[in-house]
Amino acid sequence: MSTAEPPAVAPGATVAELGEEALIALITPMLPHAPGELVGSGDDCAVLALPDGCAALSTDVLVEGRHFRAHWSTGHDVGRRAAAQNLADAAAMGALPTALVVGLVMPPTTTVDWVRDFAAGLAAGCRECGAGVVGGDLSAGESLMVAVTVVGDLQGRAPVLRSGARPGDAVVHVGTLGRSAAGWALLEAGLAPRAETIARAAACLDAFRAPRPPLHAGPALAAAGASSMMDVSDSLLRDAGRIARASSVVLDLGEPEAVLGADVELLEEVAAVLPGTRPRELARWWVLTGGEDHGLLATVPQASLGSLPDGARVIGRVREASAQGPGVLVGGRSAGADLGWDHFG
C-alpha cells in the first residue's frame, strides 16, 4: 500500500471511479500499526520484529454468500469478523496476535463508503488486542472476498497445539457458544428486524456479524499451562473431536444446559422467537454444532485450574481413549465428531 495524501471522495462514489491508488491512500491511515512494525504498508513487504524470533502464522478467507451476506452485514461487520476469526487463530496457539495482512476482492461497483466502513471494522477488530494491519492487496472480482493472514508473537512460550491434551486435564471454554448460529438462524428466517429489539437476540446477531473472541485469554491460558487449545470455528463437537483425535484421548463434556447455564437460557429465549421449533432442543443444537463464535477451547492440567483467565468455564474432563478410539462424549453419550460445517457440503 502506498502512502499518498488521502483523496477527496464524492458521496456514493464507486471503487472503479476512485481507482486503486486513491483507495489505498484512503484506507491506509485508518489502520492501526503493529507492535514491532519496522516497515509498514507501502513497500513490497512489511517487516516485523518478533522479540523471540518465532512467528505464528495463519490465513482465512471470507466469501460473500458463503460466510456473510452483504445485505445482512455492514462493511464494518465484515471487517470486524475478518479480523476476529484470524486473530482468534493466533490466540489459540497461545500467541499474542500482532499483525494482519488483508487481501480484498470486490466488484468495481462497490462503493468507497463500504470500503471505508470495512477498514474501520478491521481497525476496530485489531484494537481489541493491539494488533496492526501492515499490508494488503486490492483487486476487482465478481463477488466480495476477504483473505486475511495473521502473525502472532509467542512471547517466548511454546505454542499450544491440539495434540497435547492428557487424561485428567480439565476441558475449558472461554467465550460464547451457539450465539453466532442463533444469529444466523434469525437472519435466515428473516426475523432480524424484529429480533434486534430484543437484547438477547441482538447479542446473537452481533456474534454472527462481528464476533468478539476472547483474544487475551489465549496467551493467558498458555501462560497458565494449557496442554492443548484451539478456537471453535466449525463447532464445539467438531473442534473437540479434532483435539481428541490429535491427542488420542476422549473429551468428556457435560450437558450444555448444565455447563453453560445462563448462556443456554439466553439461546432458548432466542430460539423461542423462531416459529415451530422446540427451543430447548434448538438451543442445545446451536451450542454443540454451531460454529464461528471463535471462543477458545482448551485442556488444562488440574493444577492450573486456579490460574484460569476471567470467563473460563470448565465444561468437561479429558479421559483415556477407550476401545472405540478417540472421540467426544456429551453427558456421557458418544457424539458424532463430524457435526459442523463443511465448506463444500
Next chain:
Amino acid sequence: MSTAEPPAVAPGATVAELGEEALIALITPMLPHAPGELVGSGDDCAVLALPDGCAALSTDVLVEGRHFRAHWSTGHDVGRRAAAQNLADAAAMGALPTALVVGLVMPPTTTVDWVRDFAAGLAAGCRECGAGVVGGDLSAGESLMVAVTVVGDLQGRAPVLRSGARPGDAVVHVGTLGRSAAGWALLEAGLAPRAETIARAAACLDAFRAPRPPLHAGPALAAAGASSMMDVSDSLLRDAGRIARASSVVLDLGEPEAVLGADVELLEEVAAVLPGTRPRELARWWVLTGGEDHGLLATVPQASLGSLPDGARVIGRVREASAQGPGVLVGGRSAGADLGWDHFG
C-alpha cells in the same frame, strides 16, 4: 490443514464430492516444508522460527478472469504464478522467502484434478527458493480466487526499501521485461496454439502463465549493498516511478532496445506474430508498460557494480530530482510514471 490419510479419488471427481477434509488430506503431503518450520499445517497456526527475529510479510490475490483465465492456464500454471508473485515480493526486500500460507476459493464443481495440479504448481514454485507451504484455507465461492501470504527471512540484513535510491547509483534489473505482456497479447489474440510452436513465443506464454522471478537475486542484491529494490509487478515505468517518488530522485533509464538487447529482439519477433502491428513499437511498449514478469528492479551504488548477481543488467542511473520533481526518464525523455495496471480501471 489436517493430516489424515490421503483419500482415494474417483477420476473427474469434484471438490464438493470429495469434501473439505479429504481435499486437505490430499493436498497437504504434496507441499514442501519451510526452513524453521516448528509447526506446519494442521493446527490453528503454523509456527516459524526466524533466526534474526525479523519477518518480511506480504499478501497478494489472484482472481480468475482478472489475473488469469482458467481456459488459458492450467492449475499448475496458476499455482506457480501464485507462488512466484508472492515469493518475488519477499525477495524484493532482500529477504529469503521461507514460507507461504494459501487461501483457495473455488466453485464446488472444480475438479479434484485441478486442485491437485494447482498444489503441484505451488510446490514447484516454492522449490525454486526452498520455501514451504505451512498453512491454508479452502472455501467454496462463485469463481476461482487464490490469496497467498509470504514470509521472508531477512537473515540479519536491513530490509531494502523503495526509498533508498541515491543520485549516482546505477539502476539495475534482473529477470525478464515485457515477456508476460507479450504472452498475454498472444493469448488475447487467440494465437497461443500457433505461437506455442515458436520457441520465443512459448517463452512469453510461460512468462505470463507461470513466471519464474529471479528469487535468489533479491538476497544477493541486498548483500551487494542495493540502496532500493522492488519487483516489477505493474510495469517498469510505474514501478520505477514508485522508487523515484519514494526516494525523491529521477530514474534515468536508457532506451529499452539498447539496454535489453537480445530480449527486445525476442519480443519484436513475437510482436510480428500479431497481425497489423508495428513490432518494434509494440515490443518497446511491452517492455515499458507490461507488468507481471516479476523481475527485480534495484538501485546500487557504483562501488557495488562488481558484485552484482548473475543476470543483472544496468539499465540506467539515478539522478537528482529536477524542478519537475521525481520521475522517470526513458532515453532522456520524461515518461508518464502511471503507465501500467490499475486493478479497478
